Amino acid sequence: MTKxxxxxxxxxxxxxxxxxxxxxxxxxxxxxxxxxxxxxLFKDRAKLLEIDADIQVYDGEDVNDLxxxxxxxxxxxxxxDIIPGAPSSLSAQYTISLFKESVERTISKEFDxxxxxxxxxxxxxxxxxxxxxxxxxxxxxxxxxKAVMMLVNENMKVALASTHIxxxxxxxxxxxxxxxxxxxxxxNSLKLQWNIKKPLIKVLGLNPHAGDGGxxxxxxxxxxxPAIETLKKIGLNxxxxxxxxxxxxxxxxxxxxxxxxxxxxxxxxxIKTMSFGEIxxxxxxxxFIRTSVDHGTAYDVAGSIFADETSLLTASKMAxxxxxxxxxSDAADE
Numbered sequence: 001m002t003k004x005x006x007x008x009x010x011x012x013x014x015x016x017x018x019x020x021x022x023x024x025x026x027x028x029x030x031x032x033x034x035x036x037x038x039x040x041l042f043k044d045r046a047k048l049l050e051i052d053a054d055i056q057v058y059d060g061e062d063v064n065d066l067x068x069x070x071x072x073x074x075x076x077x078x079x080x081d082i083i084p085g086a087p088s089s090l091s092a093q094y095t096i097s098l099f100k101e102s103v104e105r106t107i108s109k110e111f112d113x114x115x116x117x118x119x120x121x122x123x124x125x126x127x128x129x130x131x132x133x134x135x136x137x138x139x140x141x142x143x144x145x146k147a148v149m150m151l152v153n154e155n156m157k158v159a160l161a162s163t164h165i166x167x168x169x170x171x172x173x174x175x176x177x178x179x180x181x182x183x184x185x186x187x188n189s190l191k192l193q194w195n196i197k198k199p200l201i202k203v204l205g206l207n208p209h210a211g212d213g214g215x216x217x218x219x220x221x222x223x224x225x226p227a228i229e230t231l232k233k234i235g236l237n238x239x240x241x242x243x244x245x246x247x248x249x250x251x252x253x254x255x256x257x258x259x260x261x262x263x264x265x266x267x268x269x270x271i272k273t274m275s276f277g278e279i280x281x282x283x284x285x286x287x288f289i290r291t292s293v294d295h296g297t298a299y300d301v302a303g304s305i306f307a308d309e310t311s312l313l314t315a316s317k318m319a320x321x322x323x324x325x326x327x328x329s330d331a332a333d334e
Contacts, residue, residue: 001032002112002320003063005102006312008037009117011082011091013297016045017307018117022316024053024071031320032063034111035071036098038078042071048084048303060110074101084303087120092127095119099134103141106288113289113319117312118297121164133164135283138290146178148185148284150258151268151294152318153275156248157258158267159186159284170263171206171219179203179227183260187236189284190257193322199257202247203228203240206262210243224262277308280315289322291315 009015139147190199207217261267279294293311
């Protein structure tokens with residue numbers, strides 16, 4: 001059975017709520033989730049939600065020896081009182097510690113995958129801990145050169161060339177070798193994690209109208225197009241650079257298996273408008289499976305029944321499905 005580490009995120013946000021609603025109501029799943037968080041906080045939050053969750057301490061036992069109708073947790077110490085909906089920089093160390101421990105134990109193969117709940121980067125940085133985002137920290141902890149952020153729904157996959165950087169820095173961050181690495185990771189992941197034999201990747205331009213032949217920016221002609229041509233020569237199936245304003249309007253005979261947007265707010269508004277709350281954030285290029293919810297801390301509904309666990313369940317289901325596919329593939333290769 002797939003064993004999934006769940007990092008519960010910002011304690012003042014909806015992370016604890018959605019974990020309890022998803023996994024504490026005795027809804028047995030085809031995978032085994034283990035929540036990283038403070039047990040006392042979770043018990044208090046379960047009372048607020050009026051959910052009778054049977055919370056138990058997980059000590060690394062074989063999941064086959066454990067009852068699957070309990071909420072199993074790795075207990076994490078926390079300082080101060082946590083008020084739902086009231087973020088505090090005092091919780092920064094707690095948030096980072098539970099995240100890092102869940103990652104380390106997934107890297108060590110104690111868990112088959114990790115699912116992360118939302119954090120607040122501003123709160124963490126105000127707490128004195130430099131932190132750009134999950135994707136960047138996962139790459140650093142895994143010792144990989146590059147990790148790629150991709151959002152996925154039932155009909156679309158959108159990856160990002162750049163993630164959490166100012167718009168003014170995007171152009172200088174993109175170069176030929178950078179794009180070669182990013183697109184290669186996407187191509188390889190589509191083959192391994194979704195079993196797509198020859199995936200079609202559509203690459204968006206950086207400038208309006210993909211540069212209009214160089215009249216509205218040179219990045220397409222000087223960087224993006226040469227990188228695409230290099231990859232085409234070794235057999236990758238790529239179209240681009242495409243003008244971003246029409247890239248997602250597709251004919252049935254040229255449906256993309258994935259899109260690559262050049263920056264965060266070029267690609268994500270499209271997929272989030274289509275199906276917010278039902279999207280999975282997945283990190284490509286890691287030596288393990290990581291998925292995440294598609295929403296933020298949602299302080300306005302923290303500690304209430306309005307915290308929606310749908311995205312967490314969807315992210316966990318995808319982590320389980322990919323794990324099963326990779327396990328089957330590895331077994332077949334032996």
